Amino acid sequence: MKTFIFLLAFVAASFSATAQQTAAPAGYTDMMAATIMELNSTGDPAQLRQLVSKFERAATAAPTDWLPAYYQAYGLLITAFQSKEDGDTKDEYLDQAEAALAQARKLRGDESELLVLQGYIYQARLGISPMDRSGKYSRMVSEVLGQAKGINPANPRIYLVLGNNVYFTPKMFGGGPEAAKPLFEEAKARFAAFQPSSPLAPSWGERQLTSRLKAYEQAASAQAAKQ
Numbered sequence: 001m002k003t004f005i006f007l008l009a010f011v012a013a014s015f016s017a018t019a020q021q022t023a024a025p026a027g028y029t030d031m032m033a034a035t036i037m038e039l040n041s042t043g044d045p046a047q048l049r050q051l052v053s054k055f056e057r058a059a060t061a062a063p064t065d066w067l068p069a070y071y072q073a074y075g076l077l078i079t080a081f082q083s084k085e086d087g088d089t090k091d092e093y094l095d096q097a098e099a100a101l102a103q104a105r106k107l108r109g110d111e112s113e114l115l116v117l118q119g120y121i122y123q124a125r126l127g128i129s130p131m132d133r134s135g136k137y138s139r140m141v142s143e144v145l146g147q148a149k150g151i152n153p154a155n156p157r158i159y160l161v162l163g164n165n166v167y168f169t170p171k172m173f174g175g176g177p178e179a180a181k182p183l184f185e186e187a188k189a190r191f192a193a194f195q196p197s198s199p200l201a202p203s204w205g206e207r208q209l210t211s212r213l214k215a216y217e218q219a220a221s222a223q224a225a226k227q
Contacts, residue, residue: 024062032058032067032200039075040204048079059103066109067200073100073117074204080124087128097121113202115148116157123165130168141165156190159183160205163212177216184212 035054042048052075059068076097080090098121105114119141126137145162148155163183169175187209196203 024065028058028062029200032071036071036200039071039078040207043078043082045079045083048075048082051075052079064107066104066107069100069104069107070109070113070117070202073097073104073121074202076100077117077121077124081127090128091125094121094124110197110201112148112152112155113157115144115151116155116161119144119148119165120161123161127168134169138165138169154190154194156187156194156209157202157205159187159190160209163187167212177219181216184209184216188213 031054035051035058039048039051042051052072055068055072055075059065059072062068074097076093080093080097083090083093098118101114101117101121105111122137122140122144126133126141142162142165145158145165148158152158160183163180163186166175166183167177167180169179171179187205191206191209194203
């Protein structure tokens with residue numbers, strides 16, 4: 001009996017030690033919040049790469065948290081969008097983004113958010129060479145966003161990324177600005193009701209959506225002025 005109690009105490013102590021080793025360090029939440037804010041407010045590739053490095057360090061400091069890997073992937077994705085480098089270099093950023101996303105998935109992150117980000121990465125790959133890649137990646141974007149919608153239809157980023165996909169699809173294939181508009185309007189309604197699950201949870205996209213909708217307003221005003 002004493003041996004059994006000793007073993008229980010040893011196991012409990014081991015779990016306690018493990019928890020202490022994997023617990024986020026002091027100031028972690030504040031550091032992550034500040035870095036996420038920077039990430040959401042810049043389009044400068046050099047600054048984006050610095051922020052990606054910060055998330056890499058955060059992942060080392062809190063190895064059981066999926067969010068540093070998620071934001072590392074998101075930062076690399078935005079870098080690929082904003083970079084003026086050649087297509088091969090952009091694909092390298094996206095390769096790194098997918099590797100970070102795979103790590104976030106291993107840590108059992110929010111599957112709906114992970115799928116949306118995967119769809120956004122596919123969209124970035126399509127954008128590198130639309131003529132050559134549209135047949136493959138446009139379909140993949142739709143499929144993965146459909147999976148995300150099945151998990152959490154309230155996620156506004158689903159409709160934003162899907163709207164982008166339709167927006168840049170040629171009109172002859174069912175795309176274009178007018179076909180995408182209902183999706184952007186759906187995203188707007190979803191953003192109005194959206195509440196992040198935590199202070200560090202993904203909340204990006206609303207600024208991009210506002211820009212898209214403003215373009216529709218400007219186009220309508222210009223058309224009215226001609227009449």
